[in-house]
Amino acid sequence: xxxxxxxxxxxxxxxxxxxxxxxxxxxxxxxxxxxxxxxxxxxxxxxxxxxxxxxxxxxxxxxxxxxxxxxxxxxxxxxxxxxxxxxxxxxxxxxxxxxxxxxxxxxxxxxxxxxxxxxxxxxxxxxxxxxxxxxxxxxxxxxxxxxxxxxxxxxxxxxxxxxxxxxxxxxxxxxxxxxxxxxxx
Amino acid sequence: xxxxxxxxxxxxxxxxxxxxxxxxxxxxxxxxxxxxxxxxxxxxxxxxxxxxxxxxxxxxxxxxxxxxxxxxxxxxxxxxxxxxxxxxxxxxxxxxxxxxxxxxxxxxxxxxxxxxxxxxxxxxxxxxxxxxxxxxxxxxxxxxxxxxxxxxxxxxxxxxxxxxxxxxxxxxxxxxxxxxxxxxx
Numbered sequence: 001x002x003x004x005x006x007x008x009x010x011x012x013x014x015x016x017x018x019x020x021x022x023x024x025x026x027x028x029x030x031x032x033x034x035x036x037x038x039x040x041x042x043x044x045x046x047x048x049x050x051x052x053x054x055x056x057x058x059x060x061x062x063x064x065x066x067x068x069x070x071x072x073x074x075x076x077x078x079x080x081x082x083x084x085x086x087x088x089x090x091x092x093x094x095x096x097x098x099x100x101x102x103x104x105x106x107x108x109x110x111x112x113x114x115x116x117x118x119x120x121x122x123x124x125x126x127x128x129x130x131x132x133x134x135x136x137x138x139x140x141x142x143x144x145x146x147x148x149x150x151x152x153x154x155x156x157x158x159x160x161x162x163x164x165x166x167x168x169x170x171x172x173x174x175x176x177x178x179x180x181x182x183x184x185x
Numbered sequence: 186x187x188x189x190x191x192x193x194x195x196x197x198x199x200x201x202x203x204x205x206x207x208x209x210x211x212x213x214x215x216x217x218x219x220x221x222x223x224x225x226x227x228x229x230x231x232x233x234x235x236x237x238x239x240x241x242x243x244x245x246x247x248x249x250x251x252x253x254x255x256x257x258x259x260x261x262x263x264x265x266x267x268x269x270x271x272x273x274x275x276x277x278x279x280x281x282x283x284x285x286x287x288x289x290x291x292x293x294x295x296x297x298x299x300x301x302x303x304x305x306x307x308x309x310x311x312x313x314x315x316x317x318x319x320x321x322x323x324x325x326x327x328x329x330x331x332x333x334x335x336x337x338x339x340x341x342x343x344x345x346x347x348x349x350x351x352x353x354x355x356x357x358x359x360x361x362x363x364x365x366x367x368x369x370x
Contacts, residue, residue, distance in 0.1 A: 127262075
């Protein structure tokens with residue numbers, strides 16, 4: 001399913017024939033931790049159903065991101081560097097994921113055109129996501145970021161509690177309530 | 186030079202033979218803008234000498250990052266998406282760069298193993314950089330981040346004015362002075 005998803009986006013820029021991956025399917029019930037902070041990882045996942053939340057543990061627990069179906073999820077920095085994960089990933093709805101062995105993809109980077117095309121494309125997309133979020137934080141108000149989030153992910157407002165959206169935006173829940181009140185008036 | 190640099194890191198994970206790039210060399214004097222915010226881009230660069238600063242224009246001009254020799258620099262989001270650049274890149278010392286046509290690399294993504302290996306590796310490195318900075322902002326104090334910056338880039342403190350380092354850390358110059366005083370006492 002992951003390969004079919006990327007093939008539909010990348011077209012002839014993905015040489016499927018030279019790429020051999022053997023995922024397993026996992027059910028991840030709501031509340032279950034898929035990636036634990038402080039641990040090493042050997043897998044990554046493709047989210048087929050459900051929503052997950054990525055958090056950064058610390059004095060104040062930050063919500064780094066939410067992911068919806070058709071997303072690659074995992075502790076990518078940990079896979080690339082071999083250092084323990086700084087993030088945690090938790091199912092906030094019942095999820096179904098395809099689980100891939102990182103070593104299986106990585107081994108194919110030496111010789112496979114398709115593996116490198118896929119790895120490159122995924123890395124580019126993850127970079128775009130992180131870069132947009134970082135620059136948004138630096139250059140836009142919480143109100144602007146909330147408005148754009150509602151436009152790009154209208155599901156969020158229906159499925160995720162307001163106090164969690166506030167933690168994602170990096171503001172107090174009371175500030176978000178004020179923004180919402182202002183916008184609806 | 187860029188290819189030799191990455192070959193020295195990637196070893197047999199970079200198939201040089203299938204990668205053909207034709208850079209030009211540019212001198213970029215101190216103060217010159219290499220990438221302008223709001224514009225499209227068709228090139229990326231490899232920094233051979235000097236230091237550049239990446240800024241995010243806005244009400245308050247933020248310093249997104251500094252780059253030192255042996256770095257790939259450019260408006261990567263703009264190249265990938267075709268949307269105008271949200272960042273500006275300025276030489277803060279006299280620089281020399283190798284300039285590459287993005288289209289030349291991108292064309293080779295369809296068939297070249299080496300081009301995809303290089304593009305993947307660069308994307309991974311840029312992702313790691315952005316992800317580290319984002320998680321550091323969410324989970325560490327300005328003091329901690331300053332300390333780590335000094336350890337990883339001791340050149341910064343010698344070559345970059347304190348008020349610019351403060352803007353990179355996202356704090357007031359007075360706060361940075363307090364941190365420095367505290368650390369030296």
